[in-house]
Amino acid sequence: MYGAQDPGNWQSFTNRADVKGLPLNEQKDQFLKEQVNFQNMMEAIRAQAHVGGIRNNPIVNVAFNGTDLDVISGFTSGLLVNYTFPVTVTGIPTIKVPNGLQGNGTESTITYGYSSSPSPTSLLFTYTQAANANGQGDIGANELAVNTELFGAITTPPSTPVENTYTSVVGTYNSGAGGTGGQDIDATIEVSALQTVTSIIVTGNSSGVFQPGNTLTFAGSDLGGTGSLIVTLRAADITGDTLAFTATTDVNIEGGSIVNASDGRPPYAIFRSNVTKTALAE
Numbered sequence: 001m002y003g004a005q006d007p008g009n010w011q012s013f014t015n016r017a018d019v020k021g022l023p024l025n026e027q028k029d030q031f032l033k034e035q036v037n038f039q040n041m042m043e044a045i046r047a048q049a050h051v052g053g054i055r056n057n058p059i060v061n062v063a064f065n066g067t068d069l070d071v072i073s074g075f076t077s078g079l080l081v082n083y084t085f086p087v088t089v090t091g092i093p094t095i096k097v098p099n100g101l102q103g104n105g106t107e108s109t110i111t112y113g114y115s116s117s118p119s120p121t122s123l124l125f126t127y128t129q130a131a132n133a134n135g136q137g138d139i140g141a142n143e144l145a146v147n148t149e150l151f152g153a154i155t156t157p158p159s160t161p162v163e164n165t166y167t168s169v170v171g172t173y174n175s176g177a178g179g180t181g182g183q184d185i186d187a188t189i190e191v192s193a194l195q196t197v198t199s200i201i202v203t204g205n206s207s208g209v210f211q212p213g214n215t216l217t218f219a220g221s222d223l224g225g226t227g228s229l230i231v232t233l234r235a236a237d238i239t240g241d242t243l244a245f246t247a248t249t250d251v252n253i254e255g256g257s258i259v260n261a262s263d264g265r266p267p268y269a270i271f272r273s274n275v276t277k278t279a280l281a282e
Helices: 010-014 024-049
Strands: 059-064 075-083 087-090 094-098 109-119 122-129 154-156 164-174 185-191 197-205 215-219 228-232 242-245 250-254 257-260 270-272 275-280
Touching: 010 024, 024 270, 059 270, 059 275, 075 094, 075 109, 087 109, 094 122, 094 242, 164 197, 185 215, 197 228
Parallel strands: none
Antiparallel strands: 059 075, 075 122, 087 257, 094 109, 094 250, 109 122, 154 228, 164 185, 164 215, 185 197, 215 228, 242 275, 250 270
């Protein structure tokens, strides 16, 4: 009736013809997915039975659309909710999406509002965030996280550095071609026997605001050489917030009115899913 398959126990699952040839990590991912889908189906059946008969229209899946969360340029992000059978919407229902705040965003919950129905069984919810030159907003992307590797962002190498591992080397911040608000950082820098910098690991920074185009300058004398080691930050170096539903997070649709097109009764409105989307400093 619903199409979700009970994966059974792990041993029987891994012996299934469509599973046993998969790598172990893919087997585990598939097992978890089938468990979650089966649990969602059973919860839907139980919940619907409590209100006078099975409504037979649970949510099939929830997925972000392809739009990137480009915090600097601004964006409109979509979240698509797919039902088993057609639904009708009145008003503006909403979905609250948990925000992990890894990129210094300001809101731990992001509200997506109903926008349109791309198909009779699909509802599109959207959230819009304005452009911000510093990557700040409800959803943020301006964190230069500890343990970030900056080797790929080197734009100017130092002259004749000496082989060694240098700790607590200060990188002097400059806004450069990026936004403002960053601060000096500390880093551990590896120099090889070929007098070449091979690694720059961020080990400490204040709660500064970092963006692509910002520069960090390390004195060559701190590496036993001369000149300067200059890093120009890229979008890939900046950590952004991650919006995430997990297998234990209820996806609740609130407000407005969503009913089955066939009988006017409300479909099952709670779903559990593994869905993530990470903001970018672009």
